[in-house]
Amino acid sequence: MEYLNEHLWPGRLGHFLVLLGFIGSVLAAVSYFFATRSSLRGDEGEKGWLRIGRSAFTIHSLAVFGIAGTILYMMLNQYYEYNYVMEHVSSDLDFSYIFSAFWEGQEGSFILWLFWHAVLGLILILVAKKWEAPVISLLSCIQMFILTMILGIYFYHGNDFTKIGSSPFVMVRDMFDAPIFSRPDYVGLLQGKGLNPLLQNYWMTIHPPTLFLGFASTAIPFCYAVAGLWTGKHKEWLRPALPWALFSAAILGTGILMGGAWAYEALSFGGYWAWDPVENMSLVPWIVLIAGIHTGLVARNTGYSIKSTYLFFILTFVLILYSTFLTRSGVLGDTSVHAFTEMGLEWQLVAFILTFFIPPLYLLIKKGKEIPAPKKEESAYSKEFWMFIGSLVLIFSTVLISFTTSIPVFNKILTFFSTMFGGNPVDFSPPDDPVAHYNKYQLWIGVFVGFLSGAAQFLRYREDQLSGARLKSFAQHTSIALIVSITAAILMAYLSGVWVWQYILLLIAGLFTIITNVDYVISVLRGKIKVSASAVAHIGFGVLMLGVVFSGAKKEVISKGFMDTSAIEGFDAQDARINMILPKETPVVMDDYVVTYQGDEMDGFTRRFKVNYKKYDEGKSKVLEEFTLRPNILYNRMLTKVEASNPSTKHYLGKDIFTYVSALPVTETDPEAAKAAQDSLNYVEYIVSEKDTMFTSQHYIVFEGFSQEPTNKDYTPQQGDIPVAARLAARKMTSDSVWQAEPVYLIRNNFGISIDDKIEELGLYFKFNKVDPKARTMTFEVAEAAPKREYIVMQAIVFPGINLVWLGSIMMMLGLVMGMIQRRK
Amino acid sequence: MKKTHIIAIAVIALGMVALIMAAGDMSTYSNFQKAIEEPGGKHQIVGYLSKDKPMEYDPEVDANLFSFFMKDKKGMEKKVVYIGTKPQDFERSEELVLTGGMQGDEFVATDMLMKCPSKYTDQEIQLKEKIYTENK
Numbered sequence: 013m014e015y016l017n018e019h020l021w022p023g024r025l026g027h028f029l030v031l032l033g034f035i036g037s038v039l040a041a042v043s044y045f046f047a048t049r050s051s052l053r054g055d056e057g058e059k060g061w062l063r064i065g066r067s068a069f070t071i072h073s074l075a076v077f078g079i080a081g082t083i084l085y086m087m088l089n090q091y092y093e094y095n096y097v098m099e100h101v102s103s104d105l106d107f108s109y110i111f112s113a114f115w116e117g118q119e120g121s122f123i124l125w126l127f128w129h130a131v132l133g134l135i136l137i138l139v140a141k142k143w144e145a146p147v148i149s150l151l152s153c154i155q156m157f158i159l160t161m162i163l164g165i166y167f168y169h170g171n172d173f174t175k176i177g178s179s180p181f182v183m184v185r186d187m188f189d190a191p192i193f194s195r196p197d198y199v200g201l202l203q204g205k206g207l208n209p210l211l212q213n214y215w216m217t218i219h220p221p222t223l224f225l226g227f228a229s230t231a232i233p234f235c236y237a238v239a240g241l242w243t244g245k246h247k248e249w250l251r252p253a254l255p256w257a258l259f260s261a262a263i264l265g266t267g268i269l270m271g272g273a274w275a276y277e278a279l280s281f282g283g284y285w286a287w288d289p290v291e292n293m294s295l296v297p298w299i300v301l302i303a304g305i306h307t308g309l310v311a312r313n314t315g316y317s318i319k320s321t322y323l324f325f326i327l328t329f330v331l332i333l334y335s336t337f338l339t340r341s342g343v344l345g346d347t348s349v350h351a352f353t354e355m356g357l358e359w360q361l362v363a364f365i366l367t368f369f370i371p372p373l374y375l376l377i378k379k380g381k382e383i384p385a386p387k388k389e390e391s392a393y394s395k396e397f398w399m400f401i402g403s404l405v406l407i408f409s410t411v412l413i414s415f416t417t418s419i420p421v422f423n424k425i426l427t428f429f430s431t432m433f434g435g436n437p438v439d440f441s442p443p444d445d446p447v448a449h450y451n452k453y454q455l456w457i458g459v460f461v462g463f464l465s466g467a468a469q470f471l472r473y474r475e476d477q478l479s480g481a482r483l484k485s486f487a488q489h490t491s492i493a494l495i496v497s498i499t500a501a502i503l504m505a506y507l508s509g510v511w512v513w514q515y516i517l518l519l520i521a522g523l524f525t526i527i528t529n530v531d532y533v534i535s536v537l538r539g540k541i542k543v544s545a546s547a548v549a550h551i552g553f554g555v556l557m558l559g560v561v562f563s564g565a566k567k568e569v570i571s572k573g574f575m576d577t578s579a580i581e582g583f584d585a586q587d588a589r590i591n592m593i594l595p596k597e598t599p600v601v602m603d604d605y606v607v608t609y610q611g612d613e614m615d616g617f618t619r620r621f622k623v624n625y626k627k628y629d630e631g632k633s634k635v636l637e638e639f640t641l642r643p644n645i646l647y648n649r650m651l652t653k654v655e656a657s658n659p660s661t662k663h664y665l666g667k668d669i670f671t672y673v674s675a676l677p678v679t680e681t682d683p684e685a686a687k688a689a690q691d692s693l694n695y696v697e698y699i700v701s702e703k704d705t706m707f708t709s710q711h712y713i714v715f716e717g718f719s720q721e722p723t724n725k726d727y728t729p730q731q732g733d734i735p736v737a738a739r740l741a742a743r744k745m746t747s748d749s750v751w752q753a754e755p756v757y758l759i760r761n762n763f764g765i766s767i768d769d770k771i772e773e774l775g776l777y778f779k780f781n782k783v784d785p786k787a788r789t790m791t792f793e794v795a796e797a798a799p800k801r802e803y804i805v806m807q808a809i810v811f812p813g814i815n816l817v818w819l820g821s822i823m824m825m826l827g828l829v830m831g832m833i834q835r836r837k
Numbered sequence: 838m839k840k841t842h843i844i845a846i847a848v849i850a851l852g853m854v855a856l857i858m859a860a861g862d863m864s865t866y867s868n869f870q871k872a873i874e875e876p877g878g879k880h881q882i883v884g885y886l887s888k889d890k891p892m893e894y895d896p897e898v899d900a901n902l903f904s905f906f907m908k909d910k911k912g913m914e915k916k917v918v919y920i921g922t923k924p925q926d927f928e929r930s931e932e933l934v935l936t937g938g939m940q941g942d943e944f945v946a947t948d949m950l951m952k953c954p955s956k957y958t959d960q961e962i963q964l965k966e967k968i969y970t971e972n973k
Contacts, residue, residue, distance in 0.1 A: 389839040389840060389841065390839075390840065390841060392840060397840070397841070400841060401841075401844055401848075404844070404845060404848050405848065408848055408851070408852050408855075411852055411856070412852075412855055412856065412859060415856055415859060415860075416859060416862075416863075419863065439865050439866045440863050440864070440865055440866075441863065441864055441865055441866045441867075441881045442863065443862040443863060443864075444862075444864070444879045444881060444936055449859070449862045453855060453859065587947075588901065588920035588921060588947040588948075589901040589920060590901070590921070591896075591900040591901050591921065591922050592900055593896045593897065593900040653925075653926075654925050655925075657925075674921075674922040675894070675896055675900065675922040675923060677896075678894070678895075681925075801897065803896065803897070805896045805900045805922055
């Protein structure tokens with residue numbers, strides 16, 4: 013069949029570019045491989061291979077940019093005949109979200125990853141010099157593998173097929189078999205599904221590219237490490253690899269941090285870190301990378317720990333691949349809130365991991381003997397010894413995190429073997445309270461690393477003995493810092509009421525790191541900021557620890573529902589009661605604040621709620637402080653369903669107050685419930701004369717008189733109408749305020765019609781059914797609903813010390829960047 | 838033996854101990870029958886929402902109480918009282934993971950994870966609906 017209005021060329025171009033990119037990466041990998049081999053053998057061919065490699069990688073990169081450009085072009089022009097466009101774009105999607113839509117899907121995020129590898133590879137061509145050939149050869153292999161993820165090739169065997177990759181250029185009609193495609197004009201009937209409303213914010217624009225640059229940049233130290241093993245230059249690779257590792261740690265760290273900030277600022281997770289599997293598996297490679305940077309520094313300065321550095325840089329990248337597998341294979345389905353759904357690429361992802369894990373590991377073991385290391389073992393008084401121990405502890409931390417996070421993977425593997433031998437599926441569940449589980453172990457690691465990163469600053473590389481003046485100086489600096497931090501920690505804990513020994517220990521360790529590192533900058537580095545990268549990073553770590561303690565321990569839900577009608581006790585039932593109902597204009601006391609829901613306003617599909625906070629002095633007479641928060645909800649395009657609820661936060665230097673709407677009256681979120689409420693009205697008939705009064709259970713209504721000129725808005729006059737409007741005055745039994753209503757009875761073309769009226773505040777509905785001119789009586793029908801209740805259900809949480817978390821994290825990243833700049837020289 | 842080796846072995850040993858302890862925090866997914874048999878304990882139960890049974894959430898009575906019925910993987914159906922608000926799109930959830938325990942004849946859940954239908958099937962439904970209305 014000939015289809016109308018299809019745009020076939022972008023799809024063809026896209027498929028072509030994917031193939032071109034793939035071939036380019038194969039060619040680049042092979043040419044650079046031979047270039048490396050020629051250089052190792054010292055033969056002639058190197059220059060020629062290098063030239064081919066460069067052109068191949070450049071073509072590959074251009075193809076990758078072209079793929080991204082083609083998809084963006086299709087999205088901007090809304091070519092819904094393509095599945096990827098249909099799934100992520102819709103006609104009402106704001107232009108500024110086009111990039112977010114681009115990387116919302118799995119295919120798009122793979123392309124983002126490819127894009128950053130290509131950019132980094134092009135930079136390496138310019139700066140890597142003699143490392144260019146082996147490093148880019150390996151990088152091209154990685155590109156080759158990622159490109160297979162978007163290849164979209166099917167191998168049929170009988171009715172079954174094996175899929176390699178999922179192409180973003182597949183057309184809808186090739187994906188689904190539906191009668192709509194029997195129409196030649198089906199293109200015009202397609203509509204885009206659009207971007208998930210939860211993702212329509214600026215975080216979605218900046219978080220994924222940063223995170224993926226972080227992911228992509230871990231490949232560079234990996235490639236250098238494997239290149240070092242390959243070429244046998246076990247010492248030389250460290251110098252160029254370290255700045256890249258520092259760069260990678262800074263970017264990946266920033267990406268993770270942005271994820272935390274997003275969760276905290278815009279999503280309703282109620283915190284910045286929830287130990288969710290997806291969060292964990294981006295943190296784990298980062299910690300391993302940090303361990304690798306430490307052993308790398310040791311290796312550069314002393315020649316020890318080269319093997320560990322190899323292992324850690326290899327592991328970092330492999331763990332990035334493992335994390336990709338976990339989030340994209342659907343295996344986390346039961347345990348994570350933000351994993352992707354299955355895409356049928358599981359085996360491909362597993363092959364990806366194994367390819368980049370087993371051969372490098374084999375190479376490391378095989379060449380282990382020839383890797384140089386000083387004969388003499390490290391002195392226990394040396395910096396390198398304790399830096400190595402610290403790295404080991406970091407690795408220990410990642411083993412624990414990965415273990416618990418991998419439970420669903422263990423289930424899959426154990427079930428596979430169990431069912432093979434006729435057993436039952438294995439079904440281990442993660443800990444009931446994951447946060448408590450992780451904190452329990454990571455606490456000790458945090459404390460240990462805190463003390464270590466303070467004390468080790470005063471040790472020196474290759475120091476055999478710590479005696480005489482050196483011992484005195486070391487003891488002075490550390491003991492004074494220890495005494496000050498213990499005193500300060502106890503004081504802080506006492507004043508803020510964080511009187512739990514674990515927290516006090518964390519506070520001591522955090523303060524100790526801060527004090528010793530500040531001391532180190534002043535007394536050892538003499539205030540030379542340029543070389544104080546490590547001190548800045550470690551001070552940041554200390555500040556982060558303080559922030560974690562205060563925001564974690566002192567996090568307080570102030571919207572505690574005091575009414576418990578259900579009498580449910582035990583468990584954490586009382587702790588879980590974190591929602592409170594706020595009827596409109598009714599002040600509610602929450603902790604130190606009097607909170608009032610003042611009203612709402614619609615703006616497009618967004619409904620903003622005005623929530624006013626007031627803090628009074630002790631006499632309850634003077635307002636000390638007042639502010640208004642505006643949490644909002646986002647409705648769907650038909651205004652019938654709530655798509656997303658966005659919090660609003662008041663920021664102070666010392667704390668944040670976080671407010672979020674968790675529920676609304678059911679009639680405002682469910683159109684069926686709203687209709688049912690209308691239909692269930694119970695009308696009662698009243699036959700009255702002028703000045704008579706009608707009584708309902710809550711109100712009384714006086715029929716004040718007629719008018720021939722109706723003002724009822726629902727009435728549109730037509731020629732020949734004979735209208736009669738009744739003036740009704742309604743009052744509550746309990747108050748004197750008067751509300752007016754004006755139902756209309758009219759005769760149009762010999763038929764009697766009632767134009768109804770209502771008073772929503774009172775829940776009164778009026779019909780005007782009959783006029784009897786002889787008896788001078790009127791027939792009304794009045795229904796009384798429960799008056800419309802306006803309220804919101806909300807959560808309010810106070811986070812003290814959250815700014816310390818941000819400040820500490822930013823200082824860590826700053827320290828890493830400073831280190832990178834320092835090491836590049 | 839080198840000091841680093843000794844310490845490395847010590848860290849690995851410590852790691853094993855910690856892992857064994859961490860494994861102690863784990864349990865297997867439970868079901869309603871087990872929850873009835875051990876009323877004091879905490880259970881994680883995977884199951885499916887009973888869409889034909891009533892769901893109740895009235896913030897004016899209690900803003901932190903949402904009740905519904907769930908069928909666990911063994912097919913047993915129980916009334917569930919979830920301490921919290923009714924989540925958006927709850928009706929469309931495919932699978933639920935509850936954490937909590939039995940109280941009387943009800944399962945009281947303090948934590949709940951919903952698994953929603955994947956985008957693909959959702960889209961297929963939309964497409965089918967569309968085609969259906971087109972052909973009418």
